[in-house]
Amino acid sequence: xxxxxxxxxxxxxLKQRLKLVLSYDRAQLAPGKMEQLxxxxxxxxxxxxxxxxxxxxxxxxxxxxxxxxIADLPRQKLR
Amino acid sequence: MNAKAIVVTSGKGGVGKTxxxxxxxxxxxxxxERVAVIDTDVGLxxxxxxxxxxxRVVFDLIDVFEGRCKLRQALIRDKRVETLHxxxxxxxxxxxxxxxxxxxxxxxxxLTDEGFDRVLIDSPAGIESGFRTAASGADGxxxxxNPEVSSVRDADxxxxxxxxxxxxEVRLIINRLRPAMVKRGDMLEVDDxxxxxxxxxxxxxxxxxxxxxxxxxxxxxxxxxxxAKATAGxxxxxxxxxxxxxxxxYPDLDAPKGVFAGLRRLFGGR
Numbered sequence: 001x002x003x004x005x006x007x008x009x010x011x012x013x014l015k016q017r018l019k020l021v022l023s024y025d026r027a028q029l030a031p032g033k034m035e036q037l038x039x040x041x042x043x044x045x046x047x048x049x050x051x052x053x054x055x056x057x058x059x060x061x062x063x064x065x066x067x068x069x070i071a072d073l074p075r076q077k078l079r
Numbered sequence: 080m081n082a083k084a085i086v087v088t089s090g091k092g093g094v095g096k097t098x099x100x101x102x103x104x105x106x107x108x109x110x111x112e113r114v115a116v117i118d119t120d121v122g123l124x125x126x127x128x129x130x131x132x133x134x135r136v137v138f139d140l141i142d143v144f145e146g147r148c149k150l151r152q153a154l155i156r157d158k159r160v161e162t163l164h165x166x167x168x169x170x171x172x173x174x175x176x177x178x179x180x181x182x183x184x185x186x187x188x189x190l191t192d193e194g195f196d197r198v199l200i201d202s203p204a205g206i207e208s209g210f211r212t213a214a215s216g217a218d219g220x221x222x223x224x225n226p227e228v229s230s231v232r233d234a235d236x237x238x239x240x241x242x243x244x245x246x247x248e249v250r251l252i253i254n255r256l257r258p259a260m261v262k263r264g265d266m267l268e269v270d271d272x273x274x275x276x277x278x279x280x281x282x283x284x285x286x287x288x289x290x291x292x293x294x295x296x297x298x299x300x301x302x303x304x305x306x307a308k309a310t311a312g313x314x315x316x317x318x319x320x321x322x323x324x325x326x327x328x329y330p331d332l333d334a335p336k337g338v339f340a341g342l343r344r345l346f347g348g349r
Contacts, residue, residue: 008264009263010265011264011271012264014228014267017228018228018232018275019275022235025235025236026235
């Protein structure tokens with residue numbers, strides 16, 4: 001119950017940063033390359049859906065033993 | 080652990096590989112095993128001084144590899160525990176005779192011809208040839224990690240390399256944990272490290288200045304009879320027992336003292 005009142009320590013930041021950097025390490029991809037991948041993916045998407053925005057999230061996720069590349073692109077609202 | 084030849088490694092330097100090798104080696108020997116510890120950090124030999132055996136080094140690993148002496152001649156018997164033996168690294172810069180094949184032959188000879196029960200191989204820092212040579216002789220690994228960013232990152236890299244070498248028995252030692260910092264949320268806790276690295280735990284060693292003091296005089300802390308439970312020395316002894324297959328409970332490192340703390344624990348607080 002006292003855990004509830006615990007302030008957020010620096011280790012929570014560290015844990016998030018480590019998870020992120022290790023996902024790039026394990027995928028053997030430099031974080032900057034991910035930005036490039038994102039730009040190129042968006043360019044392809046825009047050729048099929050010209051009206052869509054630039055709101056694309058690309059990341060790695062660990063699913064059990066597997067590393068998964070997630071590209072999350074919210075579609076424009078359909079009228 | 081089923082592994083008879085265990086490499087102690089970390090990727091990053093300064094996290095406690097050599098201290099771990101000396102302390103776990105000594106504790107295993109104290110439990111009755113015939114133990115050989117090998118220093119493979121050629122050019123930067125240190126296991127000898129940590130164990131207090133520096134004055135007795137005559138031949139070293141490179142001498143064995145290059146046939147200048149017999150393996151048995153290079154083994155230095157410990158003065159405190161007679162089943163503990165050291166094979167020192169060479170202080171010369173020449174690493175050209177370091178080879179994975181010779182390492183494998185040496186470890187095999189220690190286990191078969193010389194009758195050792197266990198060989199601990201102290202790896203140099205890094206992921207280059209020194210690490211590869213050390214790992215080549217091993218069928219199990221102790222990965223030493225400190226709960227901080229660069230050590231955890233490097234440990235992840237090392238674990239990947241060990242798995243690529245098909246060393247399947249990989250166990251994690253979290254070294255220099257500071258319970259007070261964990262409590263205030265400023266240090267990764269054990270579960271965080273295990274979640275991030277995804278390997279099995281075999282030891283939690285608290286930061287303990289007695290380790291430095293005992294190293295100063297060349298006497299492994301695990302050989303000292305500490306009355307108090309949560310010391311680094313007792314943590315290293317527990318690791319030795321777990322390696323031998325004993326189910327040893329992990330002591331509460333931040334057992335709160337006093338009535339208020341007891342009350343908090345009663346209500347499920349930490």
